[in-house]
Amino acid sequence: MRGVYNSVTDIRRKVFASIADMAYSDNTDYKERMESIPYEIIQGKQAKYRDSVFLERAIIGERLRLGMGLPVRDITTAGAISDGVEESVVAEKFYDQPLVNIISFACHACPEKKVMVTNGCQGCLSHQCVEVCPKKAVSIVDGHSEIDQDLCVKCGKCMDACPYHAIIKIERPCAASCGMNAIHSDEDGKAQINYDKCVSCGQCLVSCPFGAIVDKGQIFQTIHAMKQGDEVIAAVAPAFVGQFGAGVTPEKVIAALKEAGFSDVVEVAIGADLCTIEEAEDFLEKVPEKQPFMATSCCPAWSVMAKKEFPQFKDYISMALTPMVLTARLIKKDHPNAKVCFIGPCAAKKLEASRRSIRSDVDFVLTFEEVMGMFVAKGIDLPQIEADETTFDIGTAAGREFAVSGGVAKAVKTLIEKNNPGTTVKVQAAEGLKNCRTMLMMAKAGRLNGYLLEGMACPGGCVAGAGTLAPIAKASAQVKKYANEDAMKFADESVHSEKVQEISHMYDVPAESDPA
Incomplete structure (x- = not known):
């Protein structure tokens, strides 16, 4: 759990x-x-x-x-x-x-998938498990149910029929996830x-x-760069809120990161705002005149899955750079000699940053859990640390909500509808790669024409990434609360909103948003 x-x-x-x-x-x-x-x-x-x-x-x-x-x-x-x-x-x-x-x-060496009878079987007279099995895999042996694994197709009908819930299905947890x-x-x-x-x-x-x-x-490697005197700037993903314990405010996280050796801290929500602006422009330009729908680009695992399994939709995934890359480019525009360390919830971001086209933007990727290891090693007491009152280069509420499922599509939709009165953007969001695949099957059948599709590989969104520290539901609620407290609600209210084209096209060959 x-x-x-x-x-x-x-x-x-x-x-x-x-x-x-x-x-x-x-x-x-x-x-x-x-x-x-x-x-x-x-x-x-x-x-x-x-x-x-x-x-x-x-x-x-x-x-x-x-x-x-x-x-x-x-x-x-x-x-x-x-x-x-x-x-x-x-x-x-x-x-x-x-x-x-x-x-x-x-x-x-867990079993891949198996339906089995437990000791809870009471050998009841009705034998409902036997009656419902479509493959005759269940029989009564010495008064108790027994399943022939060679015949069983793992349909679960016997499990549902058992009045004692004595039949269970077990599956290798890693494979199930x-x-x-x-x-x-x-x-x-x-x-x-x-x-x-x-x-x-x-x-x-x-x-x-x-x-x-x-x-x-x-x-x-991150700490080694700090020790040799490099300027290492932390770019912190919006999902950071609430990850480091109760009462640990964003200002305390900034102070802790600086104590750990980072020279400055930037909120990746500013890159999320630029991503929102670019995806809104793409959607208005392309859907439905040039393509039937458009999918968001910020989750690299979702993007790669879509391109692997639905190559015909490759061009329908937004070419907007991810918030991580856009934020890194903003940082390096002002600090060309700095190294950027993205700190977030995601394992897939590590490979995204390893792409040859992105290596010049993002130097290191650490998860929240790995950064917590740095805090422990330095003896940093997060609840007690004095908050850093330095002005945080913050994003808008829209950018901050990128961390939760549905947040990306919501940001793009609200921006389009605000600036184009009378326009209604239909959205479909899916979390978890299995659900994302189902969503793309619906798109393949033509049922999502005209839609903006948001895919998130992790159930719950970025707050459920592999490198998170907090329970998913609690983290999601705290991110939404943090976003609601932001006075700037729409992506184009960001002080960086005019830099979209400049930052996106800093190089002759634009970086692709998904990892290899």
Whole structure:
């Protein structure tokens, strides 16, 4: 369940804090420290979470490597945790694919999908489970129901019919969360990712109850850039509100980020406003005269899914740059020598920033959870830190609501209708890649002609991204409250609204919005 602090969450955050602590330290013997961290996190002789304390430490070692941007080791070959660390001791390192990785010896080899009878079966006289099964897979053995797995098609009819709810369907959590059907089993029953299908949304890594799926990180490189004297500016996604604990105001988050080493902080809602203006112009120009509908571009995982599975709609996805890229370009226009670190909820943004056309805009991508590791390593007490009263280069309410499902389409719709009285924009929003696929099937059937389509890979929107800290419903409510408090309601009220064309076309070859 998302938003529940558990042992997997605890280990993940301890690893992030350890990486940050190592990076901040004046001790540059990184090999020695990397080998010792698993013993710092898993102390003593007794295993706490698994069968063996050695297995627990080995898994920590792989999580540590991935958190520093290094690949998972081949378990059939001898090697140290620190092998290849020299490649990460740099102030600039882009994510190498694959971004999302499975630590095979941490995987529980969960069944892919199975309908099974539990001990709750009462052997009732009616045998409704037997009667409703279309494949005759259910029978009564020694007075209790039994399912022939070779015949079962997992339709769930027996489960629905059982008056005692004694029949359940279990499914590998990572596969159930994957909207691309990209996860299957290898020859040992371990989870395996089909990277031709994967769009790096990260939902699998926050759904695995064994903590076997991990994405790569750039904490170490970001801090290294700070230590060598680079101007590193934090570009914070609108979903940040409420992510760092109760009572931690935006002003306190700014103060904490500066204490962590960032030279300045900018709200990505300003880029969301520019994205809104550009998408509104695109929609008015193209729909329905040049194309039947238009889809938003800001969620990279949704954009890649649409282009992979519905290539005929490729040109119907807005060419507007994402808020992350637009904000980064605004920053670099005024600070050409600065490095931009996008801080947000999203795993897919890491690969978006790794595109060759975007590397000059965004140097680092960190999740809220990874940044929390930096705060822990620096000993920053967020509730107690003195708020930074520096004027925040804020976005509008419309830009801030990009963080929640429906917010992007709402921003574009309200802007068009405000500036074009009598115009009504029809919108359709979907959250979760499975629902996004259904929406595109409706578009394929011609049922959404004239519509603006918004797709969000994560159920709930950006506030449900793989790198978030807060429960989804609570985070969504706090973002909406924060947006409602903004005096500027429409995207074109932004002080940067006149810069859309200039920022979008800073380079001869415009950056594409989706990751490779």
